[in-house]
Amino acid sequence: MTGKSVISVKNLVKKFGNFTANDNLCFEVYEGEIFGFLGANGAGKTTALRILSGLLEPTSGEVTVAGYDVSKDSEKIKKNIGYMCQKFSLYDDLTVSENIVLYGGIYGLDNQSLRERKNKLLKQLRFEEYETRLIVDLPLGLKQKLAFSVAIIHNPRIVFLDEPTGGVDPVTRRQFWEMIWETASKGITIFVTTHYMDEAEYCDRVSIMSEGRIVAIDTPENLKKQYNAETIEQVFVRIARPLKN
């Protein structure tokens, strides 16, 4: 990949007290790619992702997202990114369309494009019958699809997905990835963390974190070659298993 860099991380360190969650991370993410961010539980993926999306301040290091410094211009970054939390965080007590309208409104879509976007989304997700249902009544798979759609409602340059398919059935997972590919094809950069190694194969490039460090970063093919493995899962098991266990 030789696109333009949209995320640039140099020597990122994040400490919580004595605990170092991110230990000197360095990487670049290029425009339009699907970047997979892998790692065991507690490896520091979510911390890094929260720093990139402006929810958390780094302890030190230079981090630019969409051309802005996260320490200085995090509000400018927010206009250019979408974010989907690990924990479902749309409003449960609002309906599908109320959530869409709320976030569309917050991101400054005008009334007409808001209406168009809403209708298109409802149709695309085959959500018409759910339009006036409260989110709390939706099945998880639909909730996740909705959360993703809301995260990209303003056509951001980058979208951050934190374990978007956790707990979702295989069919829905596949559909979800189709949504991701479609989004990527529009030039939106995808930054995704996941536990599912088959999903890692879908990414253009992956990085693997272990105990706060990035231990490998490359295309899935190169990684498999380098570690002489048939699947990314094997690569992962070989390098990412915490030494303590």
Next chain:
Amino acid sequence: MRTILFLIRKEFIQIFRNKFISRAIFGVPIIQMLILVPAVTFEIKNLKICLVDKDMSAESRALISKLEGSPFFRIPYMTFSGSEAENLLYSNKCNLVLEIPAGFSRSITSGRPAGIMASINAINAVAAQLSWAYLNGITADFNKELLLNKTGMQGQVNIQRIQVTNRYWYNEMLNYKYYMMPGVLVILVTAIGFLLAGLNLVKEKESGTIEQINVTPVRKYQFITAKMLPFLIIGLIDLALGLSIGKLAFDIPFEGSLLLLFLCAAIFLVAVLGLGLFVSTFSRSQQQFMFVAFFIMIIFILMSGIFTPYESMPLWAQYFNKINPVAYLIRINRMVMLKGSDMSDIRTELLSLIAIAFFFTLFAVRKYRKTA
């Protein structure tokens, strides 16, 4: 601006979709007004006397019937045993023991001063002092009659003395409800403003929905304003509801300007909403918030002068009340409702409220962090 409207609309939808909150918002003022206004009173009536009449004379009986004739006292117990009387006082069966010693009437007829002895339960010091004052009033009356009988003169015209004539202003009938009602209204508005908005924000933290807001370009002041405005409006509606109940159920007078009262209440609401949101920014859970908020609210209300006169508090308490929005609004409410005070009369209070509202809101906006 448009962002705020979207957020406010969302808040209203959520408030009215929550059956419990939307009912409580209109139920609480009705219940609170109907219960608190008539119940909270310092008037003391029907004090129970245990009488120990060791004299059993015409004079002692005359005094007893005077006591019985007053609305302040009832005499459910009579005994000759001092220890039984003491027991009754100890077990809270009576509020005071009145002992008329043997020789009471002899002293009177022979022109010597006659003594009676009252032992009063003074756990509630105010009530004890009041019953003492009532008792004094009745015996003074009794004394006057004795003098009259003895001298046959109309009053004590030949004795020089000062006579005080008084008239009670602003609450001529000394109706306690008139005094309490403006205060109860403030408690009502405080609870709505202080608790609901803060709880709402902490709930967003608990459920994680605030994360999704924090990654959007929503400005901090927009978010805080959208949290405040719906509850500001609800607070004012509750105030109107409370005032109507006061008028209909208790016929509370309203001398001043309604508009002024609502203006002050709106500023007050901004202050307590700001404080509530400020507390919620450093609370992690609804329990934490409730605990701290409850504590602050109790202090604010008890120190506000709703029950006890502001002026008789120690100096440090009066200084504290300079930042207590509840104290200001209670004073404003009483002045506007009972005295008909206008803007210039309450200028100091109003300006102080504006300053408090400004700072509390500023704290809330500053302390609310989109980035941890």
